[in-house]
Amino acid sequence: MKYFRPLYPFLLGLVLILSTATFSTTAMINSLLQAILFLLVVCIPIWRTGRMSYVDIGWPWGLVLLGLVSLIYSDGYWLRSLIISAVVILVGLRMGLGAVNMWRLGLLQKEFPRYQYQRILWQQEGKNNTALALQVDAISQGLANASFLAFPVFIIASNRNSEFALLELVGLIVWVLAFAMESIADMQKARFLRAMKAEGKQRQVCNVGLWQYCRHPNYFAEWMVWNALVIAAIPSWLALRGAESDLVWLLLGLGLLLASKFMYSTLVFITGAVPSEYYSAQKRPGYKEYQQQTNRFFPGPKKHQ
Template identity: 60%
Template sequence: MKYFAPLILFTAGWLLLLLSNSFTSISLINGSLQLLLFVLVVCLPIWRTGRMSYVDIGWPSGLVIIGVLTWLYSSGDPVRVALVSMVYILVGSRMALGALNMWRMGLLKKEFPRYEYQKIRWKTAGKTNTALAMQIDAIYQGLANASFLAVPALLIATNPSGSISALEVIGMLIWAGAYAVESVADMQKLGFLKTMKKAGQKNMVCNVGLWKFSRHPNYFAEWMVWNGLIIAAIPSWLALYDQESLVVWVLLGASLLMASRMMYTTLVYFTGAVPAEYYSVQKRPGYRAYQETTNIFFPGPSRTVADK
Protein backbone atom coordinates (compact mmCIF):
# COMPACT_ATOMS: atom_id res chain seq x y z
CA MET A 1 0.00 0.00 0.00
CA LYS A 2 2.88 2.36 0.72
CA TYR A 3 3.76 2.32 -2.96
CA PHE A 4 0.24 3.09 -4.22
CA ALA A 5 -0.83 5.63 -1.58
CA PRO A 6 0.24 8.67 -3.70
CA LEU A 7 -2.22 7.61 -6.40
CA ILE A 8 -5.29 7.82 -4.15
CA LEU A 9 -5.58 11.60 -3.87
CA PHE A 10 -5.00 12.25 -7.57
CA THR A 11 -7.37 9.48 -8.62
CA ALA A 12 -10.00 11.03 -6.34
CA GLY A 13 -9.39 14.41 -7.98
CA TRP A 14 -9.96 12.92 -11.42
CA LEU A 15 -13.11 11.11 -10.25
CA LEU A 16 -14.44 14.41 -8.91
CA LEU A 17 -14.19 15.93 -12.39
CA LEU A 18 -15.75 12.85 -13.96
CA LEU A 19 -18.70 13.03 -11.55
CA SER A 20 -19.30 16.75 -12.05
CA ASN A 21 -22.07 18.05 -14.29
CA SER A 22 -19.73 20.36 -16.19
CA PHE A 23 -16.51 18.44 -16.89
CA THR A 24 -17.33 14.76 -17.37
CA SER A 25 -16.60 14.45 -21.09
CA ILE A 26 -13.51 16.63 -21.31
CA SER A 27 -12.06 15.08 -18.14
CA LEU A 28 -12.55 11.56 -19.51
CA ILE A 29 -10.73 12.51 -22.71
CA ASN A 30 -8.01 14.42 -20.87
CA GLY A 31 -7.40 11.66 -18.33
CA SER A 32 -7.23 8.99 -21.02
CA LEU A 33 -4.78 11.01 -23.12
CA GLN A 34 -2.64 11.85 -20.08
CA LEU A 35 -2.34 8.19 -19.14
CA LEU A 36 -1.56 7.22 -22.74
CA LEU A 37 1.07 9.98 -22.97
CA PHE A 38 2.75 8.92 -19.73
CA VAL A 39 2.74 5.24 -20.59
CA LEU A 40 4.43 5.86 -23.96
CA VAL A 41 6.70 8.82 -23.16
CA VAL A 42 7.53 8.22 -19.51
CA CYS A 43 6.68 4.75 -18.15
CA LEU A 44 8.13 2.70 -21.01
CA PRO A 45 11.40 4.70 -21.18
CA ILE A 46 11.72 4.41 -17.39
CA TRP A 47 11.24 0.66 -17.63
CA ARG A 48 13.85 0.38 -20.39
CA THR A 49 16.48 2.73 -18.90
CA GLY A 50 15.83 2.87 -15.14
CA ARG A 51 15.84 6.69 -15.31
CA MET A 52 13.05 9.07 -14.21
CA SER A 53 14.24 12.04 -16.27
CA TYR A 54 11.67 11.37 -19.01
CA VAL A 55 9.06 12.88 -16.69
CA ASP A 56 10.48 16.24 -17.78
CA ILE A 57 9.13 15.55 -21.27
CA GLY A 58 5.84 13.95 -20.26
CA TRP A 59 4.58 16.35 -17.61
CA PRO A 60 4.80 19.61 -19.62
CA SER A 61 3.52 17.82 -22.73
CA GLY A 62 0.49 16.94 -20.62
CA LEU A 63 -0.09 20.64 -19.98
CA VAL A 64 -0.13 21.19 -23.75
CA ILE A 65 -2.80 18.48 -24.01
CA ILE A 66 -4.91 20.29 -21.40
CA GLY A 67 -4.60 23.52 -23.35
CA VAL A 68 -5.54 21.92 -26.68
CA LEU A 69 -8.52 20.03 -25.23
CA THR A 70 -9.74 23.14 -23.43
CA TRP A 71 -9.67 25.03 -26.71
CA LEU A 72 -11.46 22.27 -28.63
CA TYR A 73 -14.11 21.16 -26.17
CA SER A 74 -14.94 24.07 -23.84
CA SER A 75 -18.15 26.04 -24.36
CA GLY A 76 -17.47 29.14 -22.28
CA ASP A 77 -16.77 32.68 -23.41
CA PRO A 78 -14.47 32.41 -26.47
CA VAL A 79 -12.02 34.99 -25.14
CA ARG A 80 -11.58 33.09 -21.87
CA VAL A 81 -11.29 29.77 -23.67
CA ALA A 82 -8.63 31.07 -26.04
CA LEU A 83 -6.68 32.86 -23.30
CA VAL A 84 -6.45 30.03 -20.78
CA SER A 85 -5.79 27.49 -23.54
CA MET A 86 -2.87 29.53 -24.86
CA VAL A 87 -1.51 29.92 -21.33
CA TYR A 88 -1.36 26.15 -20.82
CA ILE A 89 0.05 25.57 -24.30
CA LEU A 90 2.70 28.26 -23.80
CA VAL A 91 3.78 27.08 -20.36
CA GLY A 92 3.84 23.42 -21.38
CA SER A 93 5.55 23.96 -24.74
CA ARG A 94 8.34 26.03 -23.19
CA MET A 95 9.28 23.28 -20.75
CA ALA A 96 8.62 20.36 -23.10
CA LEU A 97 10.76 21.81 -25.90
CA GLY A 98 13.54 22.46 -23.39
CA ALA A 99 13.38 18.84 -22.22
CA LEU A 100 13.30 17.53 -25.79
CA ASN A 101 16.39 19.60 -26.56
CA MET A 102 18.15 18.04 -23.57
CA TRP A 103 17.10 14.61 -24.85
CA ARG A 104 18.49 15.48 -28.30
CA MET A 105 21.77 16.51 -26.70
CA GLY A 106 21.95 13.21 -24.83
CA LEU A 107 21.53 14.77 -21.39
CA LEU A 108 18.72 12.37 -20.47
CA LYS A 109 21.15 9.46 -20.65
CA LYS A 110 22.14 10.37 -17.11
CA GLU A 111 19.61 10.57 -14.28
CA PHE A 112 18.89 14.10 -13.08
CA PRO A 113 19.97 14.74 -9.47
CA ARG A 114 16.41 15.53 -8.31
CA TYR A 115 15.32 12.04 -9.35
CA GLU A 116 18.33 10.46 -7.69
CA TYR A 117 17.15 12.25 -4.57
CA GLN A 118 13.72 10.64 -5.02
CA LYS A 119 15.37 7.24 -4.84
CA ILE A 120 17.08 8.21 -1.60
CA ARG A 121 13.71 9.32 -0.20
CA TRP A 122 12.08 6.05 -1.24
CA LYS A 123 14.82 4.02 0.42
CA THR A 124 14.38 6.01 3.63
CA ALA A 125 10.63 5.31 3.48
CA GLY A 126 11.28 1.59 3.09
CA LYS A 127 10.41 1.46 -0.61
CA THR A 128 13.06 -0.98 -1.76
CA ASN A 129 11.38 -1.84 -5.07
CA THR A 130 12.74 1.16 -6.96
CA ALA A 131 11.40 0.02 -10.34
CA LEU A 132 7.83 -0.05 -9.00
CA ALA A 133 8.26 3.25 -7.14
CA MET A 134 9.41 4.96 -10.35
CA GLN A 135 6.38 3.72 -12.28
CA ILE A 136 3.97 4.83 -9.53
CA ASP A 137 5.67 8.24 -9.37
CA ALA A 138 5.29 8.66 -13.14
CA ILE A 139 1.63 7.60 -13.15
CA TYR A 140 0.64 9.94 -10.33
CA GLN A 141 2.22 12.87 -12.18
CA GLY A 142 0.05 11.96 -15.14
CA LEU A 143 -2.96 11.82 -12.83
CA ALA A 144 -2.01 15.26 -11.51
CA ASN A 145 -2.48 16.57 -15.06
CA ALA A 146 -5.80 14.72 -15.25
CA SER A 147 -7.03 16.19 -11.97
CA PHE A 148 -5.92 19.21 -9.98
CA LEU A 149 -3.69 20.87 -12.57
CA ALA A 150 -6.51 20.79 -15.12
CA VAL A 151 -9.05 22.42 -12.78
CA PRO A 152 -8.07 26.10 -13.35
CA ALA A 153 -8.28 25.70 -17.12
CA LEU A 154 -11.59 23.81 -17.04
CA LEU A 155 -13.20 26.29 -14.66
CA ILE A 156 -12.12 29.38 -16.58
CA ALA A 157 -13.12 27.90 -19.94
CA THR A 158 -16.62 26.96 -18.78
CA ASN A 159 -17.58 30.53 -17.78
CA PRO A 160 -19.99 31.97 -20.40
CA SER A 161 -19.97 35.53 -19.03
CA GLY A 162 -18.84 38.21 -21.44
CA SER A 163 -17.68 40.51 -18.64
CA ILE A 164 -14.26 40.18 -17.04
CA SER A 165 -13.96 40.49 -13.25
CA ALA A 166 -11.23 42.23 -11.30
CA LEU A 167 -10.00 38.90 -9.90
CA GLU A 168 -9.54 37.56 -13.42
CA VAL A 169 -7.49 40.61 -14.40
CA ILE A 170 -5.39 40.37 -11.21
CA GLY A 171 -4.84 36.63 -11.70
CA MET A 172 -3.70 36.99 -15.29
CA LEU A 173 -1.41 39.90 -14.41
CA ILE A 174 0.17 37.74 -11.70
CA TRP A 175 0.54 34.91 -14.20
CA ALA A 176 2.18 37.17 -16.81
CA GLY A 177 4.52 38.76 -14.28
CA ALA A 178 5.52 35.41 -12.81
CA TYR A 179 6.09 33.90 -16.24
CA ALA A 180 8.37 36.83 -17.11
CA VAL A 181 10.26 36.50 -13.82
CA GLU A 182 10.76 32.77 -14.37
CA SER A 183 12.12 33.41 -17.85
CA VAL A 184 14.47 36.14 -16.60
CA ALA A 185 15.73 33.92 -13.77
CA ASP A 186 16.46 31.09 -16.21
CA MET A 187 18.31 33.46 -18.56
CA GLN A 188 20.34 34.91 -15.69
CA LYS A 189 21.35 31.43 -14.57
CA LEU A 190 22.31 30.44 -18.11
CA GLY A 191 24.28 33.65 -18.56
CA PHE A 192 26.11 33.08 -15.28
CA LEU A 193 27.06 29.53 -16.26
CA LYS A 194 28.35 30.68 -19.64
CA THR A 195 30.44 33.42 -17.99
CA MET A 196 31.93 30.97 -15.50
CA LYS A 197 32.72 28.51 -18.26
CA LYS A 198 34.57 31.17 -20.24
CA ALA A 199 36.49 32.14 -17.12
CA GLY A 200 37.41 28.51 -16.49
CA GLN A 201 35.69 28.49 -13.11
CA LYS A 202 33.73 25.42 -12.05
CA ASN A 203 31.13 24.74 -9.37
CA MET A 204 30.50 28.39 -8.63
CA VAL A 205 27.32 29.60 -6.91
CA CYS A 206 24.90 31.64 -9.02
CA ASN A 207 24.03 34.64 -6.84
CA VAL A 208 23.42 37.30 -9.48
CA GLY A 209 20.25 39.16 -10.43
CA LEU A 210 17.13 37.51 -9.03
CA TRP A 211 19.30 34.80 -7.48
CA LYS A 212 20.46 37.34 -4.89
CA PHE A 213 16.98 37.36 -3.38
CA SER A 214 16.05 33.68 -3.57
CA ARG A 215 18.08 30.54 -4.02
CA HIS A 216 15.38 29.31 -6.42
CA PRO A 217 13.63 32.31 -7.99
CA ASN A 218 12.61 30.21 -10.99
CA TYR A 219 10.75 27.74 -8.76
CA PHE A 220 9.06 30.55 -6.83
CA ALA A 221 7.96 32.16 -10.10
CA GLU A 222 6.63 28.83 -11.39
CA TRP A 223 4.53 28.51 -8.24
CA MET A 224 3.20 32.03 -8.75
CA VAL A 225 2.32 31.16 -12.36
CA TRP A 226 -0.11 28.61 -10.97
CA ASN A 227 -1.35 30.91 -8.23
CA GLY A 228 -2.19 33.50 -10.88
CA LEU A 229 -4.25 30.94 -12.79
CA ILE A 230 -5.98 29.85 -9.59
CA ILE A 231 -6.94 33.42 -8.69
CA ALA A 232 -8.23 33.97 -12.23
CA ALA A 233 -10.37 30.81 -11.88
CA ILE A 234 -12.17 31.89 -8.70
CA PRO A 235 -14.96 33.93 -10.42
CA SER A 236 -15.65 31.00 -12.76
CA TRP A 237 -15.81 28.64 -9.80
CA LEU A 238 -18.29 30.94 -8.05
CA ALA A 239 -20.40 31.02 -11.22
CA LEU A 240 -20.80 27.22 -11.06
CA TYR A 241 -22.64 27.33 -7.73
CA ASP A 242 -26.07 26.73 -9.30
CA GLN A 243 -24.84 24.13 -11.79
CA GLU A 244 -23.17 21.64 -9.45
CA SER A 245 -24.23 19.93 -6.24
CA LEU A 246 -22.95 21.68 -3.13
CA VAL A 247 -20.51 18.87 -2.37
CA VAL A 248 -19.00 18.87 -5.87
CA TRP A 249 -18.88 22.67 -5.96
CA VAL A 250 -17.05 22.86 -2.63
CA LEU A 251 -14.62 20.13 -3.67
CA LEU A 252 -13.89 21.94 -6.94
CA GLY A 253 -12.95 25.01 -4.90
CA ALA A 254 -10.78 22.83 -2.68
CA SER A 255 -9.14 21.45 -5.82
CA LEU A 256 -7.95 24.95 -6.71
CA LEU A 257 -6.25 25.20 -3.32
CA MET A 258 -4.86 21.71 -3.79
CA ALA A 259 -3.26 22.72 -7.08
CA SER A 260 -1.37 25.52 -5.32
CA ARG A 261 -0.39 23.29 -2.40
CA MET A 262 0.72 20.49 -4.71
CA MET A 263 2.92 22.76 -6.82
CA TYR A 264 4.48 24.29 -3.69
CA THR A 265 5.42 20.94 -2.15
CA THR A 266 6.70 19.68 -5.49
CA LEU A 267 8.83 22.76 -6.22
CA VAL A 268 10.24 22.92 -2.70
CA TYR A 269 10.46 19.35 -1.41
CA PHE A 270 9.93 16.68 -4.07
CA THR A 271 11.72 17.62 -7.31
CA GLY A 272 12.67 21.23 -6.62
CA ALA A 273 14.69 23.19 -4.09
CA VAL A 274 15.50 20.60 -1.43
CA PRO A 275 16.69 17.87 -3.85
CA ALA A 276 18.76 20.42 -5.81
CA GLU A 277 20.45 21.70 -2.67
CA TYR A 278 21.22 18.21 -1.39
CA TYR A 279 23.72 17.93 -4.25
CA SER A 280 24.69 21.61 -4.53
CA VAL A 281 26.09 21.59 -0.99
CA GLN A 282 28.28 18.62 -1.91
CA LYS A 283 29.35 20.02 -5.27
CA ARG A 284 29.74 23.78 -4.71
CA PRO A 285 32.13 24.91 -1.92
CA GLY A 286 30.40 28.27 -1.48
CA TYR A 287 26.86 26.95 -1.32
CA ARG A 288 26.57 26.71 2.48
CA ALA A 289 27.45 30.37 2.79
CA TYR A 290 24.83 31.12 0.12
CA GLN A 291 22.25 29.21 2.15
CA GLU A 292 23.03 31.31 5.21
CA THR A 293 22.47 34.62 3.45
CA THR A 294 19.68 33.93 0.94
CA ASN A 295 16.11 32.63 1.32
CA ILE A 296 15.46 29.20 -0.12
CA PHE A 297 12.17 29.98 -1.90
CA PHE A 298 10.35 33.20 -1.06
CA PRO A 299 12.34 36.24 -2.26
CA GLY A 300 13.79 38.54 0.37
CA PRO A 301 16.79 40.75 1.05
CA SER A 302 20.18 39.15 1.54
CA ARG A 303 21.25 38.87 5.15
CA THR A 304 24.53 38.46 6.96
CA VAL A 305 25.31 35.55 9.21
CA ALA A 306 24.97 37.89 12.19
CA ASP A 307 21.31 38.50 11.19
CA LYS A 308 20.41 34.90 11.82
Protein backbone atom coordinates in the same frame (compact mmCIF):
# COMPACT_ATOMS: atom_id res chain seq x y z
CA MET B 1 0.23 -0.13 -0.18
CA LYS B 2 3.00 2.32 0.71
CA TYR B 3 4.11 2.36 -2.92
CA PHE B 4 0.71 3.52 -4.15
CA ARG B 5 -0.01 6.08 -1.43
CA PRO B 6 1.21 9.05 -3.55
CA LEU B 7 -1.50 8.28 -6.10
CA TYR B 8 -4.47 8.52 -3.74
CA PRO B 9 -4.95 12.33 -3.66
CA PHE B 10 -4.76 12.55 -7.45
CA LEU B 11 -7.17 9.66 -7.92
CA LEU B 12 -9.65 11.41 -5.63
CA GLY B 13 -9.19 14.61 -7.62
CA LEU B 14 -9.76 12.69 -10.83
CA VAL B 15 -12.95 11.11 -9.49
CA LEU B 16 -14.18 14.57 -8.50
CA ILE B 17 -13.55 16.21 -11.85
CA LEU B 18 -15.12 13.27 -13.68
CA SER B 19 -18.22 13.53 -11.48
CA THR B 20 -18.97 17.14 -12.43
CA ALA B 21 -21.96 17.95 -14.58
CA THR B 22 -20.14 20.80 -16.31
CA PHE B 23 -16.91 19.35 -17.70
CA SER B 24 -16.91 15.61 -17.07
CA THR B 25 -16.66 14.84 -20.81
CA THR B 26 -13.73 17.21 -21.27
CA ALA B 27 -12.06 15.75 -18.19
CA MET B 28 -12.53 12.21 -19.51
CA ILE B 29 -10.96 13.07 -22.86
CA ASN B 30 -8.06 14.79 -21.13
CA SER B 31 -7.54 11.83 -18.79
CA LEU B 32 -7.41 9.32 -21.63
CA LEU B 33 -5.00 11.42 -23.67
CA GLN B 34 -2.76 12.04 -20.64
CA ALA B 35 -2.70 8.28 -20.02
CA ILE B 36 -1.65 7.57 -23.61
CA LEU B 37 1.00 10.31 -23.56
CA PHE B 38 2.54 9.18 -20.28
CA LEU B 39 2.46 5.52 -21.28
CA LEU B 40 4.38 6.15 -24.50
CA VAL B 41 6.66 9.02 -23.50
CA VAL B 42 7.29 8.35 -19.81
CA CYS B 43 6.31 4.95 -18.43
CA ILE B 44 7.70 2.74 -21.19
CA PRO B 45 11.03 4.65 -21.42
CA ILE B 46 11.35 4.50 -17.62
CA TRP B 47 10.68 0.76 -17.68
CA ARG B 48 13.32 0.24 -20.37
CA THR B 49 16.03 2.53 -18.95
CA GLY B 50 15.33 2.79 -15.22
CA ARG B 51 15.61 6.58 -15.47
CA MET B 52 12.95 9.01 -14.25
CA SER B 53 14.17 11.94 -16.34
CA TYR B 54 11.64 11.23 -19.10
CA VAL B 55 9.01 12.82 -16.87
CA ASP B 56 10.60 16.13 -17.84
CA ILE B 57 9.29 15.51 -21.36
CA GLY B 58 5.92 14.01 -20.51
CA TRP B 59 4.72 16.45 -17.87
CA PRO B 60 5.09 19.74 -19.82
CA TRP B 61 3.76 18.23 -23.04
CA GLY B 62 0.87 16.98 -20.95
CA LEU B 63 0.16 20.62 -20.13
CA VAL B 64 0.15 21.44 -23.84
CA LEU B 65 -2.32 18.60 -24.30
CA LEU B 66 -4.44 19.91 -21.43
CA GLY B 67 -4.61 23.34 -23.03
CA LEU B 68 -5.58 21.93 -26.42
CA VAL B 69 -8.28 19.69 -24.96
CA SER B 70 -9.74 22.62 -23.04
CA LEU B 71 -9.71 24.82 -26.14
CA ILE B 72 -11.44 22.23 -28.31
CA TYR B 73 -14.01 20.79 -25.92
CA SER B 74 -14.86 23.49 -23.38
CA ASP B 75 -18.01 25.48 -24.08
CA GLY B 76 -17.36 28.71 -22.18
CA TYR B 77 -16.93 32.19 -23.63
CA TRP B 78 -14.52 31.78 -26.55
CA LEU B 79 -12.06 34.52 -25.59
CA ARG B 80 -11.76 33.35 -21.99
CA SER B 81 -11.30 29.77 -23.17
CA LEU B 82 -8.67 30.88 -25.68
CA ILE B 83 -6.72 32.83 -23.07
CA ILE B 84 -6.59 30.06 -20.47
CA SER B 85 -5.66 27.50 -23.12
CA ALA B 86 -2.92 29.74 -24.50
CA VAL B 87 -1.55 30.34 -21.02
CA VAL B 88 -1.29 26.63 -20.21
CA ILE B 89 0.10 25.78 -23.64
CA LEU B 90 2.81 28.45 -23.24
CA VAL B 91 3.79 27.05 -19.85
CA GLY B 92 4.04 23.57 -21.33
CA LEU B 93 5.89 24.62 -24.47
CA ARG B 94 8.45 26.61 -22.53
CA MET B 95 9.52 23.54 -20.56
CA GLY B 96 8.60 20.93 -23.14
CA LEU B 97 10.76 22.33 -25.93
CA GLY B 98 13.66 22.61 -23.50
CA ALA B 99 13.20 18.98 -22.46
CA VAL B 100 13.12 17.79 -26.07
CA ASN B 101 16.33 19.71 -26.71
CA MET B 102 17.96 18.02 -23.70
CA TRP B 103 16.85 14.65 -25.08
CA ARG B 104 18.27 15.57 -28.48
CA LEU B 105 21.61 16.47 -26.88
CA GLY B 106 21.69 13.16 -25.03
CA LEU B 107 21.29 14.70 -21.59
CA LEU B 108 18.60 12.19 -20.66
CA GLN B 109 21.11 9.38 -20.92
CA LYS B 110 21.86 9.89 -17.24
CA GLU B 111 19.50 10.43 -14.33
CA PHE B 112 18.98 13.99 -13.14
CA PRO B 113 20.12 14.68 -9.55
CA ARG B 114 16.58 15.48 -8.37
CA TYR B 115 15.49 11.99 -9.37
CA GLN B 116 18.57 10.43 -7.81
CA TYR B 117 17.42 12.14 -4.62
CA GLN B 118 14.07 10.39 -4.94
CA ARG B 119 15.84 7.07 -4.60
CA ILE B 120 17.33 8.22 -1.29
CA LEU B 121 13.85 9.06 -0.02
CA TRP B 122 12.50 5.72 -1.17
CA GLN B 123 15.23 3.90 0.73
CA GLN B 124 14.36 5.87 3.86
CA GLU B 125 10.71 4.90 3.40
CA GLY B 126 11.59 1.24 2.93
CA LYS B 127 10.65 1.20 -0.76
CA ASN B 128 13.12 -1.29 -2.16
CA ASN B 129 11.27 -1.99 -5.41
CA THR B 130 12.73 0.92 -7.34
CA ALA B 131 11.11 -0.06 -10.64
CA LEU B 132 7.65 0.10 -9.07
CA ALA B 133 8.39 3.36 -7.24
CA LEU B 134 9.56 4.94 -10.51
CA GLN B 135 6.34 4.02 -12.28
CA VAL B 136 4.15 5.26 -9.42
CA ASP B 137 5.99 8.58 -9.34
CA ALA B 138 5.60 8.98 -13.09
CA ILE B 139 1.91 8.07 -13.02
CA SER B 140 1.29 10.56 -10.22
CA GLN B 141 2.53 13.38 -12.43
CA GLY B 142 0.28 12.27 -15.25
CA LEU B 143 -2.63 12.15 -12.82
CA ALA B 144 -1.77 15.68 -11.70
CA ASN B 145 -2.35 16.87 -15.28
CA ALA B 146 -5.67 15.03 -15.29
CA SER B 147 -6.87 16.25 -11.90
CA PHE B 148 -5.70 19.19 -9.79
CA LEU B 149 -3.82 21.06 -12.51
CA ALA B 150 -6.85 20.70 -14.77
CA PHE B 151 -9.18 22.22 -12.16
CA PRO B 152 -8.42 25.91 -12.79
CA VAL B 153 -8.23 25.37 -16.55
CA PHE B 154 -11.58 23.64 -16.95
CA ILE B 155 -13.31 25.87 -14.40
CA ILE B 156 -12.22 29.03 -16.20
CA ALA B 157 -13.00 27.61 -19.65
CA SER B 158 -16.53 26.67 -18.56
CA ASN B 159 -17.53 30.28 -17.78
CA ARG B 160 -19.90 31.61 -20.47
CA ASN B 161 -19.94 35.19 -19.20
CA SER B 162 -18.62 37.53 -21.90
CA GLU B 163 -17.48 40.07 -19.30
CA PHE B 164 -14.23 39.59 -17.37
CA ALA B 165 -14.15 39.97 -13.59
CA LEU B 166 -11.48 41.98 -11.78
CA LEU B 167 -9.93 38.85 -10.25
CA GLU B 168 -9.53 37.35 -13.71
CA LEU B 169 -7.55 40.39 -14.82
CA VAL B 170 -5.50 40.30 -11.62
CA GLY B 171 -4.75 36.63 -12.21
CA LEU B 172 -3.69 37.31 -15.79
CA ILE B 173 -1.36 40.13 -14.71
CA VAL B 174 0.19 37.93 -12.01
CA TRP B 175 0.65 35.18 -14.57
CA VAL B 176 2.46 37.48 -17.02
CA LEU B 177 4.78 38.75 -14.28
CA ALA B 178 5.47 35.25 -12.95
CA PHE B 179 6.07 33.78 -16.40
CA ALA B 180 8.48 36.62 -17.18
CA MET B 181 10.23 36.16 -13.83
CA GLU B 182 10.73 32.45 -14.43
CA SER B 183 12.11 33.05 -17.91
CA ILE B 184 14.45 35.80 -16.70
CA ALA B 185 15.72 33.66 -13.82
CA ASP B 186 16.51 30.78 -16.17
CA MET B 187 18.28 33.11 -18.61
CA GLN B 188 20.31 34.70 -15.82
CA LYS B 189 21.47 31.31 -14.59
CA ALA B 190 22.32 30.12 -18.10
CA ARG B 191 24.31 33.31 -18.72
CA PHE B 192 26.12 32.88 -15.40
CA LEU B 193 27.06 29.29 -16.18
CA ARG B 194 28.36 30.25 -19.62
CA ALA B 195 30.45 33.04 -18.11
CA MET B 196 31.94 30.73 -15.48
CA LYS B 197 32.75 28.13 -18.12
CA ALA B 198 34.46 30.76 -20.27
CA GLU B 199 36.54 31.85 -17.28
CA GLY B 200 37.45 28.27 -16.43
CA LYS B 201 35.71 28.42 -13.06
CA GLN B 202 33.88 25.36 -11.79
CA ARG B 203 31.35 24.70 -9.05
CA GLN B 204 30.43 28.35 -8.64
CA VAL B 205 27.25 29.55 -6.92
CA CYS B 206 24.84 31.53 -9.06
CA ASN B 207 23.94 34.58 -6.95
CA VAL B 208 23.33 37.19 -9.62
CA GLY B 209 20.14 38.94 -10.66
CA LEU B 210 17.03 37.34 -9.19
CA TRP B 211 19.20 34.66 -7.60
CA GLN B 212 20.36 37.27 -5.07
CA TYR B 213 16.91 37.37 -3.49
CA CYS B 214 16.12 33.66 -3.20
CA ARG B 215 17.93 30.47 -4.04
CA HIS B 216 15.24 29.24 -6.43
CA PRO B 217 13.53 32.20 -8.14
CA ASN B 218 12.56 29.99 -11.08
CA TYR B 219 10.67 27.58 -8.81
CA PHE B 220 9.00 30.43 -6.93
CA ALA B 221 7.89 31.97 -10.23
CA GLU B 222 6.56 28.62 -11.47
CA TRP B 223 4.49 28.34 -8.30
CA MET B 224 3.15 31.85 -8.84
CA VAL B 225 2.21 30.93 -12.42
CA TRP B 226 -0.21 28.37 -11.00
CA ASN B 227 -1.36 30.65 -8.19
CA ALA B 228 -2.27 33.16 -10.89
CA LEU B 229 -4.52 30.58 -12.54
CA VAL B 230 -6.14 29.79 -9.19
CA ILE B 231 -6.84 33.50 -8.64
CA ALA B 232 -8.26 33.85 -12.14
CA ALA B 233 -10.48 30.80 -11.59
CA ILE B 234 -12.28 32.18 -8.53
CA PRO B 235 -15.00 34.14 -10.43
CA SER B 236 -15.67 31.16 -12.69
CA TRP B 237 -15.83 28.85 -9.67
CA LEU B 238 -18.37 31.17 -8.05
CA ALA B 239 -20.38 31.12 -11.28
CA LEU B 240 -20.55 27.32 -11.12
CA ARG B 241 -22.70 27.40 -7.99
CA GLY B 242 -26.08 26.11 -9.00
CA ALA B 243 -24.70 24.23 -11.99
CA GLU B 244 -23.09 21.72 -9.62
CA SER B 245 -24.30 20.23 -6.36
CA ASP B 246 -23.18 22.11 -3.25
CA LEU B 247 -20.80 19.30 -2.31
CA VAL B 248 -19.15 19.09 -5.73
CA TRP B 249 -18.95 22.88 -5.92
CA LEU B 250 -17.23 23.13 -2.54
CA LEU B 251 -14.84 20.32 -3.39
CA LEU B 252 -13.92 22.05 -6.65
CA GLY B 253 -13.03 25.14 -4.64
CA LEU B 254 -10.91 22.99 -2.35
CA GLY B 255 -9.33 21.46 -5.44
CA LEU B 256 -8.19 24.89 -6.59
CA LEU B 257 -6.38 25.41 -3.29
CA LEU B 258 -4.87 21.94 -3.51
CA ALA B 259 -3.52 22.74 -6.98
CA SER B 260 -1.44 25.49 -5.37
CA LYS B 261 -0.39 23.22 -2.50
CA PHE B 262 0.55 20.42 -4.89
CA MET B 263 2.80 22.70 -6.91
CA TYR B 264 4.40 24.16 -3.79
CA SER B 265 5.18 20.73 -2.35
CA THR B 266 6.55 19.54 -5.68
CA LEU B 267 8.71 22.59 -6.31
CA VAL B 268 10.12 22.71 -2.79
CA PHE B 269 10.31 19.16 -1.48
CA ILE B 270 9.83 16.58 -4.24
CA THR B 271 11.65 17.58 -7.43
CA GLY B 272 12.65 21.17 -6.69
CA ALA B 273 14.56 23.08 -4.05
CA VAL B 274 15.37 20.41 -1.47
CA PRO B 275 16.68 17.77 -3.93
CA SER B 276 18.68 20.41 -5.79
CA GLU B 277 20.32 21.73 -2.65
CA TYR B 278 21.15 18.27 -1.36
CA TYR B 279 23.73 17.96 -4.13
CA SER B 280 24.67 21.64 -4.49
CA ALA B 281 25.75 21.81 -0.86
CA GLN B 282 28.06 18.86 -1.46
CA LYS B 283 29.73 19.98 -4.67
CA ARG B 284 29.74 23.80 -4.47
CA PRO B 285 32.10 25.15 -1.77
CA GLY B 286 30.26 28.45 -1.38
CA TYR B 287 26.76 27.05 -1.32
CA LYS B 288 26.35 26.70 2.44
CA GLU B 289 27.19 30.37 2.88
CA TYR B 290 24.69 31.16 0.12
CA GLN B 291 22.08 29.15 2.04
CA GLN B 292 22.76 31.12 5.21
CA GLN B 293 22.45 34.49 3.48
CA THR B 294 19.63 33.91 0.99
CA ASN B 295 16.02 32.76 1.37
CA ARG B 296 15.31 29.36 -0.07
CA PHE B 297 12.00 29.91 -1.87
CA PHE B 298 10.35 33.23 -1.12
CA PRO B 299 12.30 36.28 -2.41
CA GLY B 300 13.61 38.69 0.18
CA PRO B 301 16.66 40.73 1.21
CA LYS B 302 19.91 39.02 2.08
CA LYS B 303 20.37 37.91 5.66
CA HIS B 304 23.31 39.47 7.45
CA GLN B 305 25.26 37.16 9.71
